[in-house]
């Protein structure tokens with residue numbers, strides 16, 4: 015299997031972990047030798063309720079028995095899609111009431127950017143340095159990591175970059191700007207929270223010049239930061255949000271969400287302003303419905319903050335300089351990227367899944383399923399401390 019993996023499955027990482035999976039359940043993933051790994055990654059913030067959650071599995075099975083794909087997006091009334099869009103709207107502020115479902119986060123970003131350009135009649139987009147919004151060419155154009163982007167230029171023109179949390183940079187938002195796109199909490203950059211009312215300042219500036227604020231909730235959304243969506247922590251209601259990852263509970267999904275008025279402009283001049291064959295697939299929508307319903311009925315969202323406190327208490331070590339992030343979107347920052355890599359690889363050997371962040375080499379990603387128990391947190395954090403101690407001993 016390993017030989018075929020490296021030859022036939024296109025590789026874009028020079029050093030994939032190459033763990034061969036046999037099954038996964040709850041907070042554990044098992045390799046082909048049945049070795050158990052406690053999952054502190056959750057498929058990179060996607061497995062909101064862990065693995066093989068009975069309610070999600072049952073919803074998928076039920077929907078497969080009823081129907082799978084029947085028609086392209088938006089032509090037929092498919093109950094799982096409609097229920098999902100209504101459920102999202104019911105749990106969002108009034109102006110975030112109309113949902114366009116996509117297959118992935120990057121497609122949601124594409125849709126949101128098109129929507130902002132179409133609604134404002136402007137083309138300039140402002141994005142943040144070290145921001146990450148996906149890897150298709152439009153989304154990549156608003157990712158603020160030139161080392162990645164330069165090999166693929168020309169990307170879409172008219173993108174300007176600002177520094178996240180820098181209020182002076184907001185002068186760059188003008189009446190030429192269609193939209194400002196930001197992650198609510200910067201992910202790849204190192205789990206950086208907005209400070210000093212930053213998001214509200216951006217929104218105020220957008221409102222002043224007639225631009226739209228798009229907040230990327232693909233990683234900070236779906237309960238991970240103590241609220242259903244991350245922006246609720248910062249009292250700022252954007253014009254558009256993009257969601258994905260955890261919304262599908264382990265199935266591929268994305269969504270861009272806005273007011274009925276804004277979204278309505280995709281219907282005319284030209285008609286079919288955004289189209290997809292599989293976006294909103296009924297089986298995926300059924301999985302998302304099961305995920306959201308469970309999340310909203312259990313105390314999992316509030317508990318993320320209690321779990322955060324526990325992790326912060328347990329992860330005190332001379333090599334950890336800081337724990338960044340909120341809820342169960344946390345990163346332990348260590349002194350060097352070599353230390354981060356050693357801890358991630360040593361922990362893997364000891365049966366704990368950790369991972370890197372895209373642009374911050376000194377970060378160790380801690381984004382377990384929201385269903386992680388206290389005992390599992392103790393166990394995982396003990397492994398991290400053990401790995402750190404071993405690295406410190408070799409220092």
Ligand SMILES: Cc1ncc(COP(=O)(O)O)c(C=O)c1O
Pocket residue numbers: 118119120121123146147148149197201230231232233258259268
């Ligand atoms: C903040 C953010 N936006 C967009 C994306 C892209 O989502 P996807 O990989 O589903 O296309 C990601 C994925 O890591 C993300 O973290």
